[in-house]
Each structure stands twice: as C-alpha cells, then as structure tokens.
Amino acid sequence: MTLAALLARKALLILTITLLVASCSFWAVHLLPENIAMQIAAARFSGTEPNQQLAEVVSQSYGLDRPILVQYADWLAGTLTLDFGVSLVTGRDVVHDIAHHGQNSLRTVFWGFIAGVALAIPTGYVCARFAGSHLDTVLTVFSAAISTIPSFLVAIVMVQLFVVELGLATLSGTSGWARLWVLVLTIALSISGLLSRVVRTAVIDVRLQPFMLHALIRGVPERELFWRHGLKNALRPVLNYLPVVFMFLIYDVIVIETVFNYHGLGWALINAVKALDVPLMQGLVLALVLFYLCCTTLSDLLTWRIYRRKAS
Template sequence: MTRYLVVRLAGAAATLLAVLTFVFVLVRLAGDPVRLMMPDQATAAEVEAVREALGLNRPLIVQYWDFLTSALGGSLGDSLRQGRPALEVVLERMPATLELAFLSFAIGFAAAVALAATAEVAGSKRLRGLFLWIATARQSAPPFLFGIVMVLILSVNLGLLPAIGRNSWLSYVIPVLTISTFEIALYLRLIGSAFDEMREADWVRTARAKGVSRPRLVLRHMLPNALLPVVTVAGINLGVLIGGLVVLETVFNWPGLGRLIIDSVNNRDFPVVQAGVLAIAASFIVINLAVDFLYAALDPRVRLA
C-alpha cells in the first residue's frame, strides 16, 4: 500500500511541475503585458523601467526559476492590474467555482443513481431506455446553449429566477440545472452497463434462488458493486468540471475562477492567469489522488497490481 501511495504522489508532483512549465511558457506567448499596461504616449525609457521593476527584462530561464521557487514558496507574484498577490485574487474567486462544481456534480450523480436503480428495481427495459434517451437528448445540447435557453424561459419570459450573478440561493438554480442535467447521461450509462454485466452473474442468480427480493438485491448488493468502477470516472469528471466552467461562468456572469482567468487573459495579467491555472490543476490533482486512494481502499486488487 505504501508503494502505491508513493507512486501516486510522485506522479502528482510531476504533473504539477508540467502544468507550471506549460503555463509559464503559454502566458508569455500571448504578448508583452508591459505594453498593454502603459499608455500609448509612454516613452521607451518608461516602458523599460516598468519592465525592469517587474523583472520581465531578465532571461526566460531566470524568470522560470524564480517562478518555480516562488510557487513552491506559495507566492505567485502580484496582479499587474490590481496590485495584490495573484494567489489572493484567485482564492477569493475559488469558492464560487467549487460551490457550483460540487453542487452540480452531487445532484447529477445522485439523479443518475436514482434513475438507474429505479429502472433496475422495476426490471423494465423500456424504462431504462426512456431514462437513457432523455439523458442523452439533454447531453446533445451544449451546456452554454442550454443555459441560455433556460435564462430566456425562466428569467426573461417567466421572471421566476435571476439570470446572472450570485446574489442568493435562487442564483444557483439555472447554472446547477444546466450542469447537473448534462452530467446525468454519463453516469446513467456507466451504472446501466454495470447492471447489465451483473444481471447474469452467478451470485445474482444464487440470491434470486434464495428468495432475495428484487429491491433488496438491487439496492443492497448490485448497486454498491455497480458504483465501484464509476468512482474513478466520477473523480476525473469532477476535476474536468472544475476547470471547464469558464464558458458557463461567462454566460451567467458568475464571479468564479473561470471568469477571472478569461478577464486576466484579456488584460495580459499573467500572474493571475498562472495562479488560476495552477489552482485548477492542483484541484484536479488532489481530487484524482483522493479517488485513487478511495478506489484502493474499496478494491484490494488495485493495491496488489
């Protein structure tokens, strides 16, 4: 088990280093932030003075080394626009993104489990097919388009819910509805496939022969086994969800990390971009480590492998 944990931690550290390197190179390919910050009438000497003050006149390898050492020390520089530590700016926006991602994930996953279990307890292929068809039809519409339609119906036409912002619990309804309904199809297919494999298993037939009721068989025995292979996919998908809310946060004017990164890219505020991407990458890595450890705890065969 110890070797398993060490290997996973080493892989996480290597992934984080690769992300740091990629972000450092990418943001510097976007253009000169000093030219964007300075007014058009600024002289070459003034531009150079600001560049020197920010340390952007040094060789890239030196900037890269300083960036790595500062990142390991918990400092990612100051925002070029706000004059505050970039990490502080990012951490202010992080809760809004995490709330939206975790709430949408939890509702989508719970709904998929409930629908799959209901269809299996009922023993109806038509019901399973109906649930899957509806979920797949929803997934065929891009989230941003579905979100805009929901805003038009529920906010503009009916006036039931706020269209943008994060001012009350009602503000969560449309974004969470948009994201969670998109997630249902994925988990519904995975759980349904697991049920299909177990339905003719020897231990299931034995339980039926012993007179175990169908609801008890499904909920107490089949469902826990069906969820085991879904754990890994769910963890990866949650990490992707946290990093993939950029467009939706823009659509709903959600004050989260994705919108902050978009604004910072437009403003060439690369310390904030670096801090934001690093925060998303760190969240993804932590979630995947937690899933790996959970899976190893649930399935001893993973540790042995």
C-alpha cells in the same frame, strides 16, 4: 497496496504534474512570437498607444527584462511555495484572488456535483432495472441528448428560462440563492447525462453476474440481493469514471460561470486572459489543475477504502 504507499504515490504524481503544468504555462506565455511586454502594456494602458518605451517600463516593473532561465527558476520556486506573484490588474496577491474566487466556485461545484450524482444514480438504476422497456428508452435518449449538448448551450437556455422569462435570478454579483441554484442545476444537468449511462451499464453488468443469477434462482429477492451484494460491484466502474466527471466539471466551471457572469475561478480566468494578466492567468490554471488532481485522489482513496474492506 497500503494507504501510506498510495498517498506517497499520489503526492509524487501531484508534484510531477504540477511542475509540468507550471513549466508549460510559463513557456507558453514567454515563447509567444509577440513581445509579451508590449502586449501587457497594450492591455494595461488601453487609452495609450503602446510603444517601445512603455514596453521597457513594463519589462522593468515585472522583471521581464531578466534572463528567461532566471524567470523560469523563480516561477518554479514560486509554484512550490504557492507564490504566484501579484495580479497586474487588481494589484493583489494572486493567491488572494484565487482564494476569493475559489470559494464561489467550490460552492457551485460541490452542490452541482451532489445534484448531478443525485440525478444520475436513480436514473441509471431505473433504466437498468427496466432495461429494454419504453421507460428505459425515454430516459436513455434524454440522458444521451443532455450529454451531447454543449454546456454553454445548456447555460444559455437556463439563463433565458430562469433569468429572462421567469425573472427568478440575476446576472450580477455572486449573491442570491436563486441564482446559485440555477447554476447548480445547470452543472448537474451537464454531468448527469453521461454518469447515468455509466450507472445503467454497471448495474446491468452486475445483474447478469453468475452469483446474482444463482441467488435469484434460489429465491433471494432481487432488491435485497442487489443492495446487499451487488451494489459494491456496481460502484467500481462508477468510481473509476469520476475523474472524467471532474474533468467535465472544470470545463463547466469555466463556461457556465462566464455565461452567468458568476465571479468564480472560470470567470476570473476568462477575464485574466482578456486583460493579459499573466500572473493571475498562470495561477488560475494551476489552481484548476490542482483541483482536478485533488478530486481524483479523493476518488482513488474512496475506491481503495471500499474495496479494501470488501477484500478483508
């Protein structure tokens, strides 16, 4: 497959999934059994008892009194032009709020992913290199334990250790390198467990391939053989697993940012749901979906690049 064909296929897939998610988020909100205008009025005017008159004012202000299909068409058109409306809480454009919180999330996700990969690859390689040993058993059990512990429990433990006990970080605002690296370490631990097990399995499979065994019999040093010929073969299942890692990253962003009170996309989404800020809530869901689709596209492009060069 050529690069142009791959990009066209991915662009069509991203557009289709984006419109599907946009449609689901719209109908999920507007087909609720409760009166959405009444719910928004209750969330916006918490000090006032919501009534029908207040709900009508909200409906007229936000266009909820228009026919549902007209609202749906406007929502899809806004999705295609990245116009998600105005936040009901902040009064700013939803795109502005997404960009503001998104830069914080991108920073933590980027460094968390790098740190997670840096932990997982050496751990998986060492386990495969000494498969069946006590070291392999200890590291495998530790990786399995880390991968089965929910992210919010890992985050709570990190808060207790680094914030409460050691006092190295705080839970206010978004500043402070200590707090950022505690977040990064939490994300890295959450994704490194499963990824290290994938690396271990991939390396063991490559080491048992006939061409590797034949080269070892001929006296080629194992380390040189693996790094020159076995690495690319071991990378394929790891790269194919990256979309799963990105899926866990989105979950970790929502949970860990909420626990740490870190003002990123996950924190903003939880607060938008609490305040029933429908435009911001829908925009954030689409932003997280687009983030996942872009990450998986980059993973596919990297896989295509590596194995196209290998085939040539």
